[in-house]
Amino acid sequence: MTPDRKLAIICSKGSLDMAYPGLILANAARMAGVDAMLFFTFWGLDIVNKAKVERLHISPLGNPSMPIPAMIAGLPGMEAMATRMMVKEMDRLEIPHVAEMLDILDQAGAELYACQMAMDMFKLEKSDLVPQVKEVISAMDFIDKSEGAQVIFI
Amino acid sequence: MSSRTIAGAVIDVDAEGFMTQSTQWTPEIAIALSNELGIAPLTDAHWRVLTFARDDTAKHGQSPGPRRIVAGAGVTMKELYALFPKGPGKLVARLAGVPKPKSCL
Numbered sequence: 093m094t095p096d097r098k099l100a101i102i103c104s105k106g107s108l109d110m111a112y113p114g115l116i117l118a119n120a121a122r123m124a125g126v127d128a129m130l131f132f133t134f135w136g137l138d139i140v141n142k143a144k145v146e147r148l149h150i151s152p153l154g155n156p157s158m159p160i161p162a163m164i165a166g167l168p169g170m171e172a173m174a175t176r177m178m179v180k181e182m183d184r185l186e187i188p189h190v191a192e193m194l195d196i197l198d199q200a201g202a203e204l205y206a207c208q209m210a211m212d213m214f215k216l217e218k219s220d221l222v223p224q225v226k227e228v229i230s231a232m233d234f235i236d237k238s239e240g241a242q243v244i245f246i
Numbered sequence: 247m248s249s250r251t252i253a254g255a256v257i258d259v260d261a262e263g264f265m266t267q268s269t270q271w272t273p274e275i276a277i278a279l280s281n282e283l284g285i286a287p288l289t290d291a292h293w294r295v296l297t298f299a300r301d302d303t304a305k306h307g308q309s310p311g312p313r314r315i316v317a318g319a320g321v322t323m324k325e326l327y328a329l330f331p332k333g334p335g336k337l338v339a340r341l342a343g344v345p346k347p348k349s350c351l
Contacts, residue, residue: 116350123312125333188351196313199323
């Protein structure tokens, strides 16, 4: 509908609750005919890291939206339990898992990029990433590619 | 809400152009809209998607988003975007005469 509109989303966090907003927004953009690109940097690389994509967690520790006392939230197993509960609820609502979201985005024509500097920091190679990542680019490349886009930082 | 004349029929539409009375829809309206929206010509695959969207809306009272369409209409997500490049989320509903989908997927 709006051929010139473009969304560029920077995903800098790798927890489950920080992964979905960017993925859902990019998908909504494509559904509405708006171009979308995602730039995964720092912990956001976990979202496109083959070894981690199906193991993203949600942390109840230091999370004011989860009404669990910090002393209890820090106990072993609490994070896994919070994650299990959230994944179960998302399954009930038929929300696709992160790996499937990445495939949907790829098929929908969204462009996925990984940050070169973060890759170096975490000693990752392109082959460590899911195949939907189009290219590993520098921050300056991102600035070029996102020209004219509305930028969202997550 | 307003009404407009298209393909020789008067239809009620909302501010974004989605038809508000599904019963006013005819295939001729879809063809005329496909010309307006730059989707024409409509292929068999387009019709399969539009028919599914109409049937599914009638059954569930909610218009389907792309993920539901892919699951039910026999097209892949990639094909759906090739059929409606300017955004299947809105365009399928526009052409099928059903409301704008509330689904985010």
